[in-house]
Amino acid sequence: MMKIVEGSIAKPKGFLATGLHCGIKESADSLDLGVVISEQPAVSAAVYTTNLFQAAPLHVTKQSIEKNEGKLQAVIVNSGNANACTGDRGWNDAQAMQQAVGEAFSIPTEMVGVASTGVIGEYLPMDKIQAGIRQLPPHVSEQSGPLFSKAILTTDLVEKTICVELSIDGQTITIAGAAKGSGMIHPNMATMLSFITTDAAIEPVFLQQILKKATDESFNMITVDGDTSTNDMVVVLANGLASNVMLTEQHPQAEAFYEALCFVMQDLAKKIARDGEGATKxxxxxxxxxxxxxxxxxxxxxxxxxxxxxxxxxxxxxxxxxxxxxxxxxxxxxxxxxxxxxxxxxxxxxxxxxxxxxxxxxxxxxxxxxxxxxxxxxxxxxxxxxxxxxxxxxxxxxxxxxxx
The missing domain is CATH 3.10.20.340 (ArgJ beta chain, C-terminal domain)
Incomplete structure (x- = not known):
């Protein structure tokens, strides 16, 4: 039986997160840099915008997941600047963010996913971002997970989070999600980002399959204004620390896990739709x-x-x-x-x-x-x-x- 529980993106076993203000946004009260990290490499899956103008961070993240045979250990996110339509410099900046996180947390560079959201066509202030990344390690914890949810927001009025638990093979499995999105929302996986963590052990190909299926029943079924962004991305990290039997299509509780994942994604999708720019209903x-x-x-x-x-x-x-x-x-x-x-x-x-x-x-x-x-x-x-x-x-x- 699945149940909703209190918790942030860092609720599942072995996940830590935080967010801070590094100076991309003008107000010091507006967080603009966040990270979520797993204690060990996590099976990862992602879906991306179908907009032909895909921002550099999407390409870097996709390349990393493919290179690592479906694994990541961390995701770094900045808000306020989309790093889209920025050419070679944008690509280099996204890779520089990867490298900075790898050095700060002593993990392989290619194990870092990258996401950006905000204004299109402007270069990232890399001096501020790299300085901010160096400040992150002492602050990551389960307790600071809510700061990650704040750091990814742009025109959003509210944070969008959800956390659920269910039992698989007698082990408690936790799935947590955080998302941002308020305008330019018409996903065909809009500006829309979603990050999901779970401590379930799951086979990479199966995770990618069910993520795509759940996306079609959640984020691909919302719209705010009919615009599909350059930066849309949904990423799932599953580090296996719940010690359940590996979830595959043949696992007797595979459907229960899928339903819980879909519930999390639909909840986040509805929160994005309700928080549409200027929306009242x-x-x-x-x-x-x-x-x-x-x-x-x-x-x-x-x-x-x-x-x-x-x-x-x-x-x-x-x-x-x-x-x-x-x-x-x-x-x-x-x-x-x-x-x-x-x-x-x-x-x-x-x-x-x-x-x-x-x-x-x-x-x-x-x-x-x-x-x-x-x-x-x-x-x-x-x-x-x-x-x-x-x-x-x-x-x-x-x-x-x-x-x-």
Missing amino acids: LIEVEVRQAPSIEAARQIAKSVIGSSLVKTAVYGADANWGRIICAVGYSGAQINPDLVDVLLGEIQVVKASFPVPFDEGLAKDYLEQENVKIVIDLHSGIEGAVAWGCDLTYDYVKINASYRT
Whole structure:
């Protein structure tokens, strides 16, 4: 039985973390450099943005995981500067961050993953970053794990963390996650980073497989503004210190571990969606009875990504026509005569025709912080859920002056 527990990214056995201000951000109160480190090399897996303009840290991290046959021991993250579209210098700077962490913690350079987030097209202040990295070792601990979650934030208003425990082979397994993301969120693994640690023993190929599957059910099902960033990355580190029997596809409790991992990732994904820049509401779109899982996901993401749907929810306007339109232009092949639409439990469309409903009750429902839209296609047995947020005036204000 899985349960949510108190804890940070450093909660699983053998993990330490911290964060500090090194000077990338102007305010000394804003942490901008974080590290998570395992006491021993950890089986690692990652998924990356599909944006063709991939930032240098992604390439460096991918290269390191491949070179080490699926292992990392540490991840260094800076916020405030994305180190994207920075050419050879950006590549060299990402490698210099690797080297500095390796030297500071006495681990092989290639065992260090690198992530950056922030403004695109500006060079990293490497003198500040390298000085900050040298300050990290005395401060890493389980207790300072929450500082890592603060250090990775940009326009986020809240930290995004989750920690769960479950029993496998009679051993307590812990999975912890931290994420950042508020704007430029439309992952096709946006700016979105997620780091997950676990003390489970797991086979590398299997970890990569289930990470990709869980990503498709979590981070790839959220949107804030339809923009996919240059720096999106999800990294999992599994150091095996829980001493369970190695998890593989054949392990009798493999599905239980997957469900716990997926729960962690969906929780982080929903927190990102709720913390969308300027957002006041979390929107969930559930598609039911679709002809295929692909069609269900396609429609759910089409509706959750519609600016008109998002603004209608912000204004508490039960304008179901915008929902139907988004279903229709999603590209999924469905029967357009069979669609039902519900706002929570209030049915507004049946078999693609409007039904009478209480506008006052619908408005009251849409004014809640959590809004659910249900779309029943009556065309199959598959389903999918996507998450997003409303689109407000503040989103424009925040992004109109992002660099200033």
